[in-house]
Amino acid sequence: MTGRVRGAGRTPVLHTLGAVAALALLAAGCGGEREGPVEVLFWGMGREGEVVRELVPDFERRNPGIRVRVQQIPWTAAHEKLLTAFVGEATPDVAQLGNTWVPEFVVLGALEELGLWVERSAVIHEADVFPGIWDTNVVDGRLYGVPWYVDTRVLFYRTDILAEAGYDSIPRTWEGWREALRRMKAVMGPDGHPILLPTNEWPQPVILGMQGGAPLLREDGRWGNFSDPRFRAGFEFYVSLFREGLAPAVSGSEIANRYQEFAEGRVAMMITGPWEIGEFRRRLPPDLQDRWMTAPLPGPDGPGISLAGGSSLVMFRRSQRKDAAWKLIEFLSEPAQQLRFYELTGDLPSRRDAWDDPVLANDRHTRAFREQLERVRPLPKVPENELIVTKVFEQGERAARGAASVDEALRALDAEVNRILEKRRWLLARQEPEQ
């Protein structure tokens, strides 16, 4: 994406604010040592916001002049809280930001550009991080976040049912995979469904659609690209799994307990994320613990891509303690801290060197993630991305339940997404004469 919707960067008010902030920084610099330590405000979300407190004492010991105040924000309120903080000029110094939110906060002009900071850093190097994950933080060629932990989707499956169907591993192509599902279905009987794809979850149809290689949006995010034959192929594959009875057409809330379904063999496979490793270990009965495994996603004609998710660490432009804030970001990015964080939360590290540690390298269930992370792609970097992906599953659900044909659903999807993007097209068109 090269076209850039400019927002706050061009407002005089915010320019003035920026200047004031810069002056304040200067004043702080010239005024010599201020009283007491510098206090950095960090906003963490959900469980991560709770656990990061345990890492802080080490940081403060190493940096006696800096104190970190961690504020924990529940995920359900995080987005709203960040936006109101921006409007109310009360943003923190550093925050954890879901990487699909980065484009939105870039449009707002809320985030500090981190390219120069990284260039000078001895700790953070682009080459250490999985490329697809790093890419989620780059908008219009500029870096706005440092990957903290990663999230992607892989297959979780019952090894015993797969073996009964005559396979010792998941085939790597769509056709092979579908054939394996058919044979599993035959083994499982009429009540069983080899794969669970809850119809109210967007990652599954989005990933399969992206696997063909087509971007979800075209012309710098001006238009939906869902009628592209490459997207259509993945979408049709997704829908066919329901139509063939290989996946039940139910939404997540209609399944009382997916772990129980998995344990009792009514479902033998799902596409889900790293937090599920912990859940499976906790919730599945002990005798099942050596009968499930993870595998990277198959693709149209070989190993497929998956989604580049996770959270980044960002610094806010309005921060007046950027040096201290950057030190905190560097500290949390160290491989040792990433490993500790993994042990505390189960969140997977964003750096390859952290993965070399035996804790992760010898874990049979995280191995699939390690491989998958080399093949991940971000969502389109437009602020509307979350709304757009919910439209994908809504149309996917229509097609899966037989309320629309694949082509009808994709046409409706393009129409809806084009409507959502109308504002973006107008903004980009308005900027063109100026450039």
Added chain:
Amino acid sequence: MSRVLDTAADVARGVRPAPAEPARPRRRRALTRGDAGDAGAAALVFLGPALFLIGVFFLLPVLAAFLLSFTDFDIYAVADLRNTRFVGLRNYVQLLGTPLFWTALKNTFYFALVGGPLTIAASLGAALLVNHRLVRFKTLFRTIYFLPFVTTLVAVALVWRYLYHTRYGLLNYGLGLLGLGPVDWLGDPRWAMPAIILMATWKNFGYNMLIFIAGLQAIPDSLYEAARIDGASAWQRFRHITLPQLGPTTFFVCVITMIGYLQLFVEPYVMTAGGPLRSTTSLVLFMYEEGFRWWRMGMAAAIAVVLFVIILLATLVQFRFRPEERP
């Protein structure tokens, strides 16, 4: 759902028949022609502060929301106000073409049309019981029944979520004793709305009950005595004296309950987040999502205006069927 407790006093005044009457002629006499100008000025002084507050904190925001509904104010506009456009009726047209709007509308009417009458029936029943001659400790019962209304809704909703739990919930435990299978109260699209209605009824009937009690106490005993002498049964007395005498009270209760129930929000927000399968997404919850989840303020304002029109129409319809005031 917010209600102004002060209105209870107004109603009691409207309902209570005789005492207000004699005062009226005297007041009229005081306002002779010469005084009119002074009285007007004095009235302005007294009303001024209230009018100012209403203007700044109510009229202005309402006007702003109305204007907002004709713009495409969104996340880009938060970044720079110049990214806002006047779009005329586009928000409204799009809204009518959004399936989720119709789902939310249907859910809201479901809640108001089932939950409203249920709440009113429960509060009337409770009022009759508490007000009965034979009941002792009236104040105690009144307080107990009123307690849910003054408890924080969020706290109540959290507790009810436990009550509704499929496996450990008290409600399913009770059903189990009766030999009925467990119901997935908040996880089943068919049961989620009834579950929310049940909770809302329990939460709100105490307030209406108090108003009904006030209405009941204003009915002169002489009417009942006369009826008893004529040999009217308990049911006949209820049907031909209590109900007609409660007419204005019931009218007030209906209007207030309906307005409150059409604004359903906290219950689904806390208990179900609008799910399962959108079966508990109300209009206000839908508006909240558009406004604060997707930050489409123009669209959210349009939903607010539509809801306002619906409530206005519903109230007008009720006024049309307003019972005659009786002395």
